[in-house]
Each structure stands twice: as structure tokens, then as C-alpha cells.
Amino acid sequence: MKKIAVIGQGYVGLPLALAFAPHTQVLGFDIDEARVGELNSAIDRTKEADQETLKATLQLHAESAGARGYAASSSEEDLRAFSIYIVTVPTPIDEFNAPDLRPLRAATRMLGKVLKQGDIVIYESTVYPGCTEEVCVPILEQESGLQFNTDFFAGYSPERINPGDKVNTLTTIKKVTSGSTPEIALAIDGLYKTIITAGTHLAPSIKVAEASKAIENAQRDVNISFVNELALIFDRVGIDTQDVLKAAGTKFNFLPYKPGLVGGHCISVDPYYLAHKAVQLGYHPNVILSGRRVNDSVAEFIASKVVKLMIRKDIAVKGSRALILGVTFKENCPDTRNTKVMDLFNALQDFGVEVDLVDPWADANAFWLEYAVNLISLENAMNGNAYDSIILAVSHQEFLSIDLSALVKEKAVVFDIKGVLDRSLVDARL
Numbered sequence: 001m002k003k004i005a006v007i008g009q010g011y012v013g014l015p016l017a018l019a020f021a022p023h024t025q026v027l028g029f030d031i032d033e034a035r036v037g038e039l040n041s042a043i044d045r046t047k048e049a050d051q052e053t054l055k056a057t058l059q060l061h062a063e064s065a066g067a068r069g070y071a072a073s074s075s076e077e078d079l080r081a082f083s084i085y086i087v088t089v090p091t092p093i094d095e096f097n098a099p100d101l102r103p104l105r106a107a108t109r110m111l112g113k114v115l116k117q118g119d120i121v122i123y124e125s126t127v128y129p130g131c132t133e134e135v136c137v138p139i140l141e142q143e144s145g146l147q148f149n150t151d152f153f154a155g156y157s158p159e160r161i162n163p164g165d166k167v168n169t170l171t172t173i174k175k176v177t178s179g180s181t182p183e184i185a186l187a188i189d190g191l192y193k194t195i196i197t198a199g200t201h202l203a204p205s206i207k208v209a210e211a212s213k214a215i216e217n218a219q220r221d222v223n224i225s226f227v228n229e230l231a232l233i234f235d236r237v238g239i240d241t242q243d244v245l246k247a248a249g250t251k252f253n254f255l256p257y258k259p260g261l262v263g264g265h266c267i268s269v270d271p272y273y274l275a276h277k278a279v280q281l282g283y284h285p286n287v288i289l290s291g292r293r294v295n296d297s298v299a300e301f302i303a304s305k306v307v308k309l310m311i312r313k314d315i316a317v318k319g320s321r322a323l324i325l326g327v328t329f330k331e332n333c334p335d336t337r338n339t340k341v342m343d344l345f346n347a348l349q350d351f352g353v354e355v356d357l358v359d360p361w362a363d364a365n366a367f368w369l370e371y372a373v374n375l376i377s378l379e380n381a382m383n384g385n386a387y388d389s390i391i392l393a394v395s396h397q398e399f400l401s402i403d404l405s406a407l408v409k410e411k412a413v414v415f416d417i418k419g420v421l422d423r424s425l426v427d428a429r430l
Helices: 013-020 033-042 051-061 076-081 102-115 129-143 182-193 206-237 242-247 270-280 287-295 298-312 341-350 363-369
Strands: 004-007 027-031 069-073 085-089 120-123 153-156 175-176 200-202 320-326 356-357 386-390 408-416
Touching: 004 013, 004 102, 004 287, 004 341, 013 027, 013 051, 027 076, 027 120, 051 069, 069 242, 069 341, 069 356, 076 102, 085 102, 102 120, 102 129, 120 129, 120 175, 120 182, 129 153, 153 182, 175 182, 175 206, 182 200, 182 270, 182 408, 206 270, 270 287, 298 341, 298 386, 341 356
Parallel strands: 004 027, 004 085, 027 069, 085 120, 120 153, 175 200, 320 356, 320 386, 386 408
Antiparallel strands: none
């Protein structure tokens, strides 16, 4: 197997690099020098990599003199020794919900400078259909001076990592593959078959593979928006959404989606990539964008509901204290990228509420750097029974048996977004 460099060592890139490491020499490239230092010391702040596996692949690299195994680097010069480049950099959206391709373009320009005859560049970052060939390939040609599909080749294999999931992992999820020529497509498919035990699906083109990723998360987003809209309706009816879903779920073909805050690096972002391409082609995607509007309104709804409940209990809203339990975008995972809990935090502050945030999974320093907001410890939150309202936003295991009485004043509001707390202890849930 040819030597592989994986560009980006986050939630996607690191597990991928470690999976290939027993088979060939793998370089985990990242521009974050601190991250590279941690990885070379067998420390993974994302908690996606098994520490023993990371140690073993680092040791394999040392014992085999680089013939196999894993090492991390932030040196662009180190990339020149590799023949296959897999790009796993973030593809976020900007403040206007438009694709932000700056990390992707930067990584592509860097690779263009080291590209050689016969090299293959495979993209795993989520993009809109056509992006690889319309945006990335021209950059590679310009920077390298090489000709696409003659001197170098490209492929696309969308990432399907589910952060925090220790059952559905990289190797146990079927992998979609594609390549820029029929021969390269087969070579790329064969490459992934060496590590994906669930098997692969060879798409007929790069655009098809790109589109498959975009619609996976757009479909989930639309389905969740439907139950979120139900929650808004049933709140006005005066019935519990969870009770309705439980009753409807007795039908064999009812899909068990739950209402909630829809954040994270995929579901709340990918639909905008697909919508961007549609608008480019003169079509306004009504369903996709309406789903986004509903899901983006949920935080404001929850904040308003909490305030209304406080007023009913004669709790002064302005100057009151609220505690939000959980800031990551999902349970038992440290990933805070694009968390919609911050929308809830800001909405409550707009009502004059003083808000504290607790999350035992999130890295407090990284959270401060991203959001300029401090996290407090659960122990500090429990000192003084100080809160007028509590919102359970993320169902981390540490929160499931929490003693709410140690956190609230005698008269307080408890809102359970996730529907996991004892109903006798909460005033409302989504």
C-alpha cells in the first residue's frame, strides 16, 4: 500500500489515520502544533481515539523505522514523501449560512505545492456536489503545474464519523467511495476496503458521492424539524410532545425522531451546502431551508417558555439565575462545534437572565477560545442552591441521576429538553 498523509487530525482525520497505520506509513498532518505534540505523546483531546491504539501505532512507526505506523506533523515539507493525500479539514458555514471553503482551499493549495506525478488526493470533507472538481482540482493544477487525470488524480469518500459513538465507528459504517477515472475509483475503493469491515459502495462519480453525503444530513435535519414543529404546536395545544410521539411510535412504520436543539458540525451545516448549490442552479430549496428555519427557532422557543414558566411562579425574570446543563452538541461527547446551546444561552441573556454553563465533557479552555464564555464545574454549581431555573440541554450520563434540589431555590423552573429526567421533577420538556 502507498504511503498516506491524512490532512486534519480532528474527529474524522485521526481515526482514519490510525485505521490505515497498521497497513502502511501514515502521516497525520495538522496545522495546530499543540495538537500534533499531544498526538505524538499519545494524547487525544477529542476522545475519539483509543489511547492504547494510538500508543501502539506510534510505537509501530518507531519500531519499523517509518515503514508502517503513525506519526503526527505540522511540517508541510514532511508531506512530500507521501503519495496519497486524504483531506479531512472542516467545512463550516459563515455568518450568512453560506459555505466557508477557506480551510478546504488552504489545504488544497498546500497539497498543490507538494503534488507529484501519480499522486492521488481524496477529499472526505463535506461539500456540495461538484465542489471537488470545480473548486479543488483547479487549485491543485494551478499550484502544482500538473494536469488533472493525466499527472495526478482525485477522489471523494464522504466521512461518516459519529462523534462519541463507540458502536458505529469508522470501520463498521459502510463507506461510499469514488474516483476521477474508472481505474482510480477502483483503486480508491480497494484502499478503503482494507480498513472498512462493513464494506464499501463505489459511486459512479465524484458528484454522486458528494451529493450522497449532503442529503444524509439534510434528510435528518428535515425529519427533526418536523418533530420540532410538532413540539411548537403541542405546546399551544397543552399536551406533552413526548407522550404523543410515544403513542404514534406504536405504529410499525413511524420514524422515532425526537425534538431538540439541532447543532453540531454536520446536521445543522450540511443542508446549507446543498441549498447553496441548488440556488446556484436557479432552484430555491423550500423544504430544506424551511427545516433549517424551524430547527434554528427552537432555542428561542425554549428560552421564551422558561421565562413564561418563571412568570407563572412569580419569579422575577430580570436578574434571575439560570443553569444550563450541557454545552456539547450531543451526549457523552466533548464536541462543542456549532452547538445550539449557545443560542439558548444568548436568548436567556436577552431576557436579563444571568446564565451559568456546566459540562463535564467539554474542554473549558477550548470552549472559552471558541465562545468567550466560561464553564463552571458541577461542584461549584451545587454550592448554595442558587438557581431560579435549570435547563437540561444535553443528556450526559453525569446528569441523569443529578440531585436537582442541590441546585435550585425553593421556587424554581426545571426544563428538560431531552426528556430524560423524572417527569415529577420537571415543569416542562420539549
